Amino acid sequence: MKIDRSLINKLAELSKLEFNEEDAAEIQKNLGNILDLVEKLNEVDTEGVEPLIYMNENVDVFREDKVKQVISKEEGLKNAPDKDSDYIKVPKVISK
Amino acid sequence: MKNYNKLVDIQVDLADGKLSCVSLVQSYLANIQQNQDLNAFLEVFADEALARAAELDRKSGAKGKLYGLVIAIKDNICYQGHKVSASSKMLENFESLYSSTAVERLLAEDAIIIGRLNCDEFAMGGSNENSAYGPVLNQRDKTRVSGGSSGGSAVAVQANLCQASLGSDTGGSIRQPASFCGVVGMKPTYGRVSRHGLIAFGSSFDQIGPFAKSVEDAQLILEVINGQDEYDATAIQNRVASFESKEQRKYCIAYFQDIIDSPGLNAEVRDAFLHLIERLRALGHQVVPKTFPYLDYVVPAYYVLTTAEASSNLSRYDGVHYGYRSPSAKNMDQVYKQSRTEGFGTEVKNRIMLGTFVLSAGYYDAYYSKAQKVRRILSEAVNEVYDSCDFILSPTTPSTAFKLGSKTSDPIEMYLEDIYTVLANLVGNPAISLPLYESKEGLPVGMQLMTKNQHEADLFALSKELMTE
Numbered sequence A: 001m002k003i004d005r006s007l008i009n010k011l012a013e014l015s016k017l018e019f020n021e022e023d024a025a026e027i028q029k030n031l032g033n034i035l036d037l038v039e040k041l042n043e044v045d046t047e048g049v050e051p052l053i054y055m056n057e058n059v060d061v062f063r064e065d066k067v068k069q070v071i072s073k074e075e076g077l078k079n080a081p082d083k084d085s086d087y088i089k090v091p092k093v094i095s096k
Numbered sequence B: 001m002k003n004y005n006k007l008v009d010i011q012v013d014l015a016d017g018k019l020s021c022v023s024l025v026q027s028y029l030a031n032i033q034q035n036q037d038l039n040a041f042l043e044v045f046a047d048e049a050l051a052r053a054a055e056l057d058r059k060s061g062a063k064g065k066l067y068g069l070v071i072a073i074k075d076n077i078c079y080q081g082h083k084v085s086a087s088s089k090m091l092e093n094f095e096s097l098y099s100s101t102a103v104e105r106l107l108a109e110d111a112i113i114i115g116r117l118n119c120d121e122f123a124m125g126g127s128n129e130n131s132a133y134g135p136v137l138n139q140r141d142k143t144r145v146s147g148g149s150s151g152g153s154a155v156a157v158q159a160n161l162c163q164a165s166l167g168s169d170t171g172g173s174i175r176q177p178a179s180f181c182g183v184v185g186m187k188p189t190y191g192r193v194s195r196h197g198l199i200a201f202g203s204s205f206d207q208i209g210p211f212a213k214s215v216e217d218a219q220l221i222l223e224v225i226n227g228q229d230e231y232d233a234t235a236i237q238n239r240v241a242s243f244e245s246k247e248q249r250k251y252c253i254a255y256f257q258d259i260i261d262s263p264g265l266n267a268e269v270r271d272a273f274l275h276l277i278e279r280l281r282a283l284g285h286q287v288v289p290k291t292f293p294y295l296d297y298v299v300p301a302y303y304v305l306t307t308a309e310a311s312s313n314l315s316r317y318d319g320v321h322y323g324y325r326s327p328s329a330k331n332m333d334q335v336y337k338q339s340r341t342e343g344f345g346t347e348v349k350n351r352i353m354l355g356t357f358v359l360s361a362g363y364y365d366a367y368y369s370k371a372q373k374v375r376r377i378l379s380e381a382v383n384e385v386y387d388s389c390d391f392i393l394s395p396t397t398p399s400t401a402f403k404l405g406s407k408t409s410d411p412i413e414m415y416l417e418d419i420y421t422v423l424a425n426l427v428g429n430p431a432i433s434l435p436l437y438e439s440k441e442g443l444p445v446g447m448q449l450m451t452k453n454q455h456e457a458d459l460f461a462l463s464k465e466l467m468t469e
Helices: A005-015 A021-043 A073-078 B007-015 B021-034 B046-058 B101-108 B151-158 B175-181 B215-225 B257-261 B267-282 B295-316 B332-343 B346-359 B364-388 B411-418 B422-427 B456-468
Strands: B041-044 B070-074 B112-117 B141-145 B164-169 B184-187 B207-212 B252-256 B286-290 B391-395 B431-438 B444-451
Touching: A005 A021, A005 B346, A021 B295, A021 B346, A021 B364, A021 B411, B007 B021, B007 B215, B021 B041, B021 B046, B021 B070, B021 B112, B041 B151, B046 B112, B070 B151, B101 B112, B101 B164, B101 B215, B112 B151, B151 B164, B151 B175, B151 B207, B164 B184, B164 B215, B175 B184, B175 B431, B175 B444, B184 B215, B184 B456, B207 B215, B215 B431, B215 B456, B252 B257, B252 B267, B252 B364, B257 B267, B267 B286, B267 B391, B267 B431, B267 B444, B267 B456, B295 B346, B295 B364, B295 B411, B295 B422, B346 B364, B364 B422, B391 B456, B431 B456, B444 B456
Parallel strands: B070 B112, B070 B164, B252 B286, B252 B391
Antiparallel strands: B041 B112, B164 B207, B184 B207, B184 B431, B391 B444, B431 B444
């Protein structure tokens, strides 16, 4: 199928990615090539075939739903790029 | 230090006092130091490994099954208190708060973890050239790739930088580099090893598995790390204590005639493959050609499904809770977009875009759902082969290790490298790459055996027969 720039822009927005002109042209080309390859799948007759979704035979294996303290607040904050002693910080979301 | 093929020989020398855990770790550290140019390790846990070795040397009483095993882990497997970056700038300084189940089980059996290993970014690639920390070089020929995505895991064992390693295999990421580097690499049945603590790529494909110098060591490691886990609902519910076969059987081994006839198959690899078929027959096994009309569809189905899963799995990297945040982001949308744009490499972005496309409204049925249906057809076709045969045999890869930089310009050429390995992941089967041949140039040529789900014991049995004869 034909991949145009507006589709690239839409996918970039959905993916939360940004591309400059050069990269957008490159990804447009790559995506077009891979979709040409992928369209080979249309040669396979899948009429009446159920999608295969779960690879394991054991379904619904749950552990007991018990509250456990697995990590501390300090650990939870440890890898945050911006934080204070209690919270992860982000740029202001609501402006006055 | 002598190059031990099997852990059991190390354990004998440890028991005889010819070796100590400390001296073992010291020799590996020296090898790592001498082979830094291979770029296999992203971080060496030198002091810690030495301290643990000293502790193990002092340990009295019963020793764990992996006593004396110095092992390294792919940089997408979590180890508490250690960095794990998936070879991405996105997670450059990320430190894991917990250990993967596989790592916990290694440690419980007295293994020593010596470091974390380079790989393709988020395990996406077949040459280790997608790492944010540079490619891994093949020790056999440093102008060639290690394979990928677990390139560091393969080269670390190839160059005797450790006795064994863990990798992960989503479409061949253990078997292909094992083949390129001349070591044993094994992907267990889907669900055999818990994925808890493995950084997710394609969750219905990913499996942790061992790299080793011998089938015996690969088997032993799998015996330790397999089994149910309350943190992974997809893990197979029975733990297997031993994959040892009681009797040596004569097997029926299938191969696909289309593979031999394919123009994409390197002539030397083809000759090796034909030789192996004759050898198996001479050993008394039955080897039969089968038609498999779906070979052209495995790579397309694989890329639709894994990129879809990847686009979903990688949505968690948002620059907020952990990982890279762009210093120039001024509002929330910029935090997401700029952090992801600057934090991810090109191939990862390619795959997120493709995955987002196949899952998006209007294309979902035509691509994603279609590929899931093809996946069922592939699964049924493979099971039909197993109605009359025990194994499916193929070369692991169409060619030997290629030159660095030779396939980076065309992603599709790189994707087609996976043609023989992705089938096992699409249908969940266990598969192993065995270093059975060499090209005239001295490059390793691996052969792949794949078998029914949960039949690892047979896989190890035939592998050992082929490696010892």
